[in-house]
Amino acid sequence: MQRSDGFLINLVAFGRVLQKAGIQTSLGRMIDAARALEFVNIWSRPDFHIALRSNLVSRKEDIPLFDRVFDSFWLEGHLPELSPRFPQGFEQPGIGFSVDSSSITLTSDDTPRPDSLGSFAYSPVEVLNKKDFSQMKFEDSAAIRRAILLLARKIATRVGRRRKPDGKTEEIDLRRTMRRSLKYGGDILEFQSRKRKLKKTRIILLCDVSGSMECYSRFLIQFMFGLQNELWGVDTFVFSTSLTRITSLIRSKAITAALEKVSQQALDWSGGTNIGRSLQVFNRDFAPALVDHRTIVILISDGWECGDLNLLDQEMKRLKSRCSKMLWLNPLLGDKNYEPLCKGMQTVLPYLDYFLPAHNVESLINMARTLEQVAT
Amino acid sequence: MKGQFKLTIEEIQHALEQRRYICDRSLATIVYLSMVMGKPVLLEGEAGVGKTEVAKVLADVLNTTLIRLQCYEGLDSNTALYEWNYPKQILRIKQYEVQRGSGEMVVPEIFTEEYLIRRPLLEAIQRDGELPPVLLIDEIDRADVEFEAFLLEVLSDFQITIPELGTIRAQKPPYVVLTSNRTREIHDALKRRCLYHWIDYPSFEKEYAIVTAKVPEIQGFLVKQICSLVQRLRLMDFYKRPGVAETLDWASALVAMNRHELSKEAIDDTLGCIFKYREDIERFHTEIASKTLDLDPILSPDATF
Numbered sequence: 001m002q003r004s005d006g007f008l009i010n011l012v013a014f015g016r017v018l019q020k021a022g023i024q025t026s027l028g029r030m031i032d033a034a035r036a037l038e039f040v041n042i043w044s045r046p047d048f049h050i051a052l053r054s055n056l057v058s059r060k061e062d063i064p065l066f067d068r069v070f071d072s073f074w075l076e077g078h079l080p081e082l083s084p085r086f087p088q089g090f091e092q093p094g095i096g097f098s099v100d101s102s103s104i105t106l107t108s109d110d111t112p113r114p115d116s117l118g119s120f121a122y123s124p125v126e127v128l129n130k131k132d133f134s135q136m137k138f139e140d141s142a143a144i145r146r147a148i149l150l151l152a153r154k155i156a157t158r159v160g161r162r163r164k165p166d167g168k169t170e171e172i173d174l175r176r177t178m179r180r181s182l183k184y185g186g187d188i189l190e191f192q193s194r195k196r197k198l199k200k201t202r203i204i205l206l207c208d209v210s211g212s213m214e215c216y217s218r219f220l221i222q223f224m225f226g227l228q229n230e231l232w233g234v235d236t237f238v239f240s241t242s243l244t245r246i247t248s249l250i251r252s253k254a255i256t257a258a259l260e261k262v263s264q265q266a267l268d269w270s271g272g273t274n275i276g277r278s279l280q281v282f283n284r285d286f287a288p289a290l291v292d293h294r295t296i297v298i299l300i301s302d303g304w305e306c307g308d309l310n311l312l313d314q315e316m317k318r319l320k321s322r323c324s325k326m327l328w329l330n331p332l333l334g335d336k337n338y339e340p341l342c343k344g345m346q347t348v349l350p351y352l353d354y355f356l357p358a359h360n361v362e363s364l365i366n367m368a369r370t371l372e373q374v375a376t
Numbered sequence: 377m378k379g380q381f382k383l384t385i386e387e388i389q390h391a392l393e394q395r396r397y398i399c400d401r402s403l404a405t406i407v408y409l410s411m412v413m414g415k416p417v418l419l420e421g422e423a424g425v426g427k428t429e430v431a432k433v434l435a436d437v438l439n440t441t442l443i444r445l446q447c448y449e450g451l452d453s454n455t456a457l458y459e460w461n462y463p464k465q466i467l468r469i470k471q472y473e474v475q476r477g478s479g480e481m482v483v484p485e486i487f488t489e490e491y492l493i494r495r496p497l498l499e500a501i502q503r504d505g506e507l508p509p510v511l512l513i514d515e516i517d518r519a520d521v522e523f524e525a526f527l528l529e530v531l532s533d534f535q536i537t538i539p540e541l542g543t544i545r546a547q548k549p550p551y552v553v554l555t556s557n558r559t560r561e562i563h564d565a566l567k568r569r570c571l572y573h574w575i576d577y578p579s580f581e582k583e584y585a586i587v588t589a590k591v592p593e594i595q596g597f598l599v600k601q602i603c604s605l606v607q608r609l610r611l612m613d614f615y616k617r618p619g620v621a622e623t624l625d626w627a628s629a630l631v632a633m634n635r636h637e638l639s640k641e642a643i644d645d646t647l648g649c650i651f652k653y654r655e656d657i658e659r660f661h662t663e664i665a666s667k668t669l670d671l672d673p674i675l676s677p678d679a680t681f
Contacts, residue, residue: 028568032415036571039412040385040405047385050402051409058567060420060558060574175454178462182469182486293521321561 008034014073015056021069022314023062029055048074147364148226171195201294202233204323206282208301210240210273216331216359220300223358225250227298235290239278245286275305275344276312283318291322300329300358305344313347320351329367333357383408388437396589397426397433398582406573407434416531416552418516418567421575423557424619431512431553441509443550445496447519453526457536459493487540497530501546508548517556521563528566578620580607580681586620591627600681601638602627605674606650612663614656625649638675 011034015025033055040047049070057066173194181188205227207220228234228250235247291297297319305312320326328348332338333356340349349355357363383391389404407430410417419427435442445456465486494502500511516524530536534546554570556562578586583603587594602623610617618626626649635642651657663669673679 026568032413036409036413039409046401047405050405054406054409054571054573058418058564058570058572059561063574175459175462178466179460182462182465321564 011037014052014069017073018056018066018069021065023057023066023069025056045074147368148223149230151227151364151368201296201324202290202292203227203231203235204290204295204297205234205236206278206297206299206301207236207238208240208273208275208299209238210304212273212302212304213300213331219331219358223300235286237282237286239275239282241272241274241277243278243281272306273301273304273344274307275301275303275348276307276309276315279315279319280311283315283322287319287322291319293322293324295323296325296327297323298327298329299348300331302330302332303328303340303342303345303348305342305347309343309347312344316348316351325353326351327354327356328352329356329358331357331359333359383411391437392433393589395433395436397429398578398586398589399430400582403430403573403575406571410553410571411551413571414549416554416570418554418556418562418570418572419575420556420558420572422577422617422619424621425575425577426620427555427575428512428514431510431555434551434553435510438507438510438551440505440507441503442512443496443500443503443509444512444514446514447516447523449518449520451519451523455495456497456523456526457495457530458498458538459495460487461491461493465491489541492538492541498536498544500550501530501534501536502544503550504547508546508550511550511552513552513554515557516554516562516566517559524563524566528563528569531566531569577607577610577617580604583607583620583623587623587627590624591631594627594631595636598630598635598637599627601674601679602630604681605638605643605671608669608674609650609660612669614651614659615653616651616656618650622650622652637677640671640675643671 012030015030015033018025033052036051036055037048040051042048042051049067052070053063053066057063171194173192176192176194177188177190180190180192205224207224209220213220224236224238224246228236228247235245236250237243237245237247330340330345333340340346340355356367358367385401385404385408388408389399389401392399392404392407406417409415417430419430421427431444432442468486468491492498496511500509503509513527516527519527531552534549535543537543577583580603583606584599587599587603588596606618606623606626626646629646629649630638630642633642633645647657647660651660660669664671
C-alpha cells in the first residue's frame with residue numbers, strides 16, 4: 001500500500017514527540033512500526049494504535065505514557081493521513097522541530113514536581129567543611145568490621161549456575177570426557193572434570209555524606225573502608241552536591257591514614273544533597289566503564305533530595321537498567337516510626353531491589369541474611 | 377515477506393476464542409502482525425494471566441507443532457540447540473572395532489545427523505512441515521544474560537552453525553513467542569526485535585467469559601461471585617495476587633465440590649487454590665477479621681454484580 005509522504009512525516013514527528021516525552025525510540029523501531037502499518041487497516045484506530053505501540057514500546061511502565069501521547073497526537077476523529085500537524089519543520093531542514101507541548105496532556109505523574117523541602121534542617125548550600133576524622137575513636141570497629149565482612153562475602157561470592165572446565169575437582173564433565181575419548185576409539189582414558197563458575201561481582205558504593213547524614217558519618221566511613229578493603233572489585237564514591245571517587249584514597253590497610261587522606265581532600269562533607277545530579281555525573285563519567293549486568297550498586301542515603309526529582313527519577317532508571325541489583329541502605333529505616341515518605345525516597349523506591357536499614361551492627365547482620373536467602 | 381498469511385485479525389481472535397482462549401483485539405492484532413512481519417512476540421505480565429497459553433492455542437489454531445523451550449539460569453547452547461550423542465558414537469566405534477578389528481575409518485561417519493540430538497531451537501529451525509512450528513521460549517527472564525545474547529543471534533537470522541555439519545538455515549522461520557514474568561529486565565537489543573505486549577489481569581466481564589468458557593459446567597451466579605471476589609483481592613496488597621490460572625483452579629474446585637454458590641466455609645476449604653503463600657492466607661484472614669475486606673455483599677444470595 002502506498003502512503004503519502006505526509007503520513008510518514010507525521011509518523012516520524014510522532015516518534016520525536018515520544019522521545020521528548022521520555023520513551024526511547026530508535027530508527028529500527030520506527031521502520032518496523034511503519035512496516036507494521038502496511039498490514040493493518042490504519043483507518044481502524046485501535047489496530048493503528050496497537051500496531052504502533054507493540055513496535056515502539058517494550059516496557060509496561062511506558063504504556064500509559066504512550067497511550068496519552070498517542071491520544072493527543074493522533075487526534076480523535078481525525079484520520080491519521082489527513083492531519084499533517086508538523087509539516088513546516090520538516091520541509092525546511094535546519095529549522096528546529098518544535099512540538100506544541102500544550103496539546104499533550106500529561107497527568108500529575110509526569111508534571112515536574114516541586115522540590116521537596118522537608119522539615120529537617122539542612123543547608124542546601126554546599127558547605128565545604130573539613131572534618132578531622134583522624135581524631136575519631138573506633139571502639140566498636142571490630143564488631144562493625146565483622147558484620148561488614150560477613151555482608152561482603154554474601155554479596156560477592158554467589159556461585160553461578162554455569163560450569164567451566166577444571167582440572168582438579170571431582171565432578172566429571174561427561175560431555176567433554178566422551179568427546180575426548182573418541183580419539184582413543186571410545187575408551188575412556190582420562191576424565192575431564194568441571195566446576196561451577198564463581199560469579200565475579202563488582203560493587204559500586206555510593207555514599208551520601210551530606211549534612212542530614214552527618215550523625216552516621218562514623219559508620220559510613222567504616223562501611224566504606226571495610227567493603228573496599230575486604231573485597232575485590234569495589235569502587236567507592238561519596239556525594240552530597242557533587243560526586244567524588246575515593247577508591248584510591250581508602251585503599252589502604254590503615255584506617256587512620258586513610259581517613260586523613262580523605263579529609264585532606266576538599267570534599268563537601270555535610271553540605272546539601274543533590275542525589276540526582278550526583279547520579280547523573282556517575283552515569284555519565286563512570287558507569288560506562290564500571291557498571292555492567294553483574295554489578296551491584298549500593299547506595300547509602302536518607303533520601304532527602306534537594307535537587308530536581310525528575311532528574312533523580314531519570315538517573316535512577318538509567319542506572320537500574322545498567323546494573324544487576326540496586327541496594328539502598330537507609331539509616332533512618334532503623335527507626336520503627338520511619339516511613340519512606342519523603343519525595344526523594346518515593347522517587348527511587350520503584351527502582352530498588354532491596355531497601356534495607358543500616359544503623360547498627362545487628363541490621364548489617366540481618367542484611368547479610370536477607371541477601372543469602374534471595375541470592376540463589 | 378510472509379505476505380501469503382491468510383488469517384485476518386478477526387479470524388485469529390475468533391479462532392482463539394473457539395479454543396477457549398478469550399483475548400481482546402489488541403492481542404489478536406499483535407499475533408497477526410507477528411505472523412505477517414515475521415517478528416517474535418514478547419509477552420509480559422503477572423504470573424497466571426495466560427502468557428504461555430497464547431503459544432499453545434496458537435499452535436492448535438495453525439494446526440502445527442508447538443516446540444517449547446523452558447528457560448532457567450544456566451541454560452546453555454548444549455541444552456537449547458544441539459548435542460552430539462556420545463554414547464551412540466562410542467558404541468558405533470566399538471561395533472566397527474569388533475567387525476573390522478580397527479576403528480580407523482570411522483571418525484568422519486559419526487558426525488552425521490544420525491548422531492545429533494536436536495534440542496528445541498534446532499528442532500524449530502529444522503522442522504520442515506507444511507507450516508512452520510510455533511516456538512515458545514518460556515520465562516526468558518529466568519535465563520541468564522549469556523543465553524539472551526545467544527538467543528538474539530538465533531532469532532535474528534534463524535540459522536545455526538554446527539562446525540561438523542555446516543550451517544542449517546530455517547526454510548520457514550518459526551513463529552516465536554517469548555514470555556517473561558519480569559523478574560528482571562530483558563535486554564533492549566532482544567526487546568527491539570520483538571513485538572511487545574503486556575497482558576494485564578482481565579476485567580470482570582472478560583474474566584467471567586474466561587471462566588464460563590473454561591469451566592462450562594459452572595453456574596453463572598457462582599462465576600460472578602468468584603470473579604468479583606478475585607477482582608477485589610487483586611486490588612489488595614498480597615505477596616502473590618491471584619491470576620486467571622488461580623481463578624480457574626478455584627472454579628474447578630468448587631464445581632468438583634458441587635457448590636453452586638460461595639459461602640464462608642467453601643472459601644476457607646478452597647483458599648489454597650487462590651493463595652500460594654502462607655503469609656497471604658494469614659493476611660486474608662486478618663483482613664476479614666478487621667472488616668477491611670467485607671465478603672457479605674458478595675456472599676449474599678441476592679447480590680448483584
